[in-house]
Amino acid sequence: MKSKPIWLLALLAAAVALPLVFPNPTITTIAVLTVIFAAAATAWNIFAGYTGYIALGHAAFFGTGAYSLAIICQHWHVPADFTPFALLPLCGVIAAVVSLPLGLVALRTRGHTFIVITIAMFFVAQLLAYDLRGVTHGSAGLSLPIPLWSGDFYNMPFYYAGLLILLLALAVSWWIRNSKYGLGLLAIRDDEDRALGLGVKTGPSKLLAFVISAFFVGMLGALWAYYIESIFPPFAFDALFDVAIALMTFMGGIGTLVGPILGALLLEPAQQLFAVYFGQSGWYLVLYGALLLVVILLLPEGIVPTIRKRWAQWTAARARSSPNSPAPAPPLPPSPTSQHPAIAARGEGGER
């Protein structure tokens, strides 16, 4: 257990050093998009993973953030330096404000209906981006200021800004996971009515988690908009965005702290490589779809829970073969649900 902070520091150092060691723009471009998606998946997991409510409309908040920054930059003639980075939190707040009424409506429903309503909300948002031409210029899109810096350095500020948001989202996720509030969210995931009957303020709790995740996703949308310089409705409000972050989270392990990041680290580079090699051709979609199918069929529980289970089985087997040797400590961060090696006994997914 003592080695844990050292491991974390090493990982952090590697993440910070990455673009300095590999300044190749192809690699740093993939790195920028990967940290953005890792952060988005982490933020999504704060809501969907902890409460068990699967939202598939967060692209609406991503797009809101993106358009917020573009519109602010146009109206206030924001210079193309580091100022837009300072505006990211504001864009996050705008997305959070937008998410509040949407969450109020959607969270009156549960299960399948909730999922489909969030999808519908996403489509409304995309439609509005097309239709509110006065502010969004419709399908003509909006341009953002083009950054003053260039060359190999171009990706660096975006990478570090994304990394910072990722660390922030991770910290918030960790904090919530270990708070009374977070325990309430997990109780909602398992049995919402019972949680309400035990004094958990289920309505406000769910809404707050929804808004927090929208805030982060909105910031990321704004960062992404500045990065790609011009935005159009189908890309800022992209159905693939929701599927991507949900898939990353599921692949890594939904409801776990590091699962979403792990999923993003594996999937986003793969997706970018497909895009680089197959570009606009249909093969890109075929491969991505096939990857999606393979991941779900092979790893339905996600990587982190599968590893935990295997590890616990292994230690249990070792403990049986040599009863006197102390059981080795699990290598994974002890989340509140895994403080005991009895995780081995955890059965195939519970009822909801």
Next chain:
Amino acid sequence: MSMLEIRNISKAYGGIQALSACTINVEQGKITGLIGPNGSGKTTLFNVITGYERPDAGAVNFNGTPITNAAPDRVFAHGIGRTFQLTRIFPRLTVLENMHVAAPRNGSMGIFRRWSSAHERSRAIELLEFVGIAHLQGMPAENLSYGQKKLLEFACILIADPQVILLDEPAGGVNPTMTNQLADRIRLLNQRGVTFLVVEHNMEFVMGLCDTVNVMHHGAKIAEGTPIEVRNDPAVLEAYLGD
């Protein structure tokens, strides 16, 4: 004095009258039983008291305060805890985590407080020991046996120190040893001042435990009295044997 007053509660589902002008009093410091044939409205009454269902008419008062139509979390905050006929615990949380769900949050939904404090932890373990499942504290709750889940559900409410506990068939589907153990715990808590309202089909359990017994039939109370009085009431016999 009457701690929990249920007055003239009516509730209909479509054409079916689940409760019709049902009136029951729960005296402070007593163990009150609630029996009746299947479908006589016992669970519906529990749902109305704890805020899971809205009554069509009538009132529920707790210590003189009206709590009719209060949401489940408000009812719980007033000091009324309940268990469910089909035991409800949080399957993917550990036993210890289950114990903390009902712990008070004190504002801002507990964002700024760790999920467990040293004090809460020792209290939770104390309660788990009280019901005899402390050795399972690190286990995911879904891996518990049916009886252990019932005990956990029971212990879960105790952490909030409720004044009244409503038990919905606590002995249903549980082996006799555990039933006796549970009855012991209920008596012990009762001696410490906790009031109980118990729905149960196991007559031996009810008769041995309760101070007064209410009998429901077709959504209304048809008899009330000590276990012996109720046992010899012809109306009660008819309700169980008739129809």
Next chain:
Amino acid sequence: MDLILQAAIIGILTGGVYALMASGLTLTFGVMEIINIGQGALVILGAYLIYVLEQKLHLDLFVGLLITMPLMFGFGLLIEWAFVRPLKRDRIMLSILVTFGVALVIEGLLGLIFTTDLVRLQAWYTTASFQVAGFYLSYIYVFGFLLSVVLLAALYFLIYRTKFGASLRALMENRTAAQLIGIPVERVSAITFGIGVALTAAGGMAFGATNSFNPGSSYDLISRLLVIIVLGGMGSLGGALIASVLMLVIEDVTAVIWSPIWSTTVFFIVLVIVLLVRPQGLFGQVAGRKQ
């Protein structure tokens, strides 16, 4: 006034076609408790199949259905067997991801074969029109509507008048109980999924004959279909029917009296208002359990 009447008539006629596509989706949901988000891509696949038959074999669009509907039924069985049945936990969410994966593969393959150029199904009745109430209406709208009525009637007969339908309804009521009384849950589920996909083949034909389409048209379709089944109430066939007609009429009438730009937005506003009053949709059942 005539324009509004015209819009309303076209709304009802096309609404029937959407009802056909949405009924497959809501039926699959009701029986299997999964959402087939690939329904939009399957509609487009159905349209392209008919397109191929018409281009290569010069088959009439409606005759083509005799080939494509059984074909799509088999394809549905295959998808269910290969991707949906293996899902044991988190079925709702994983079914969405899996069927989305299927949709991406279909969209990609269609793009490789047909490119992204817009095409449209051709037949004499897609160009010829007749006069009614003072305006011209293409025959395909009427034929498509009639096709939907016939197929929905057949579906109704299947669900309410046959032994298979009784098992299917039992599954919709209570999956576990159905299993306990010996209903072959897996087989009924697979066939239901197949029927849902076969219906999209017919829907795809009617859609492709009234709209230009390319492989990417599926997104717009699936968003509409999802909204329809939410508005109607998830798992309710009658709800899907009424919601489809409602959606198309509202859209078409808004387009006439206000602007086509706002037609879908107005419908979404109606949706939100309905959901505020009835979160479970017009004919849906309340989720969650009290006991």
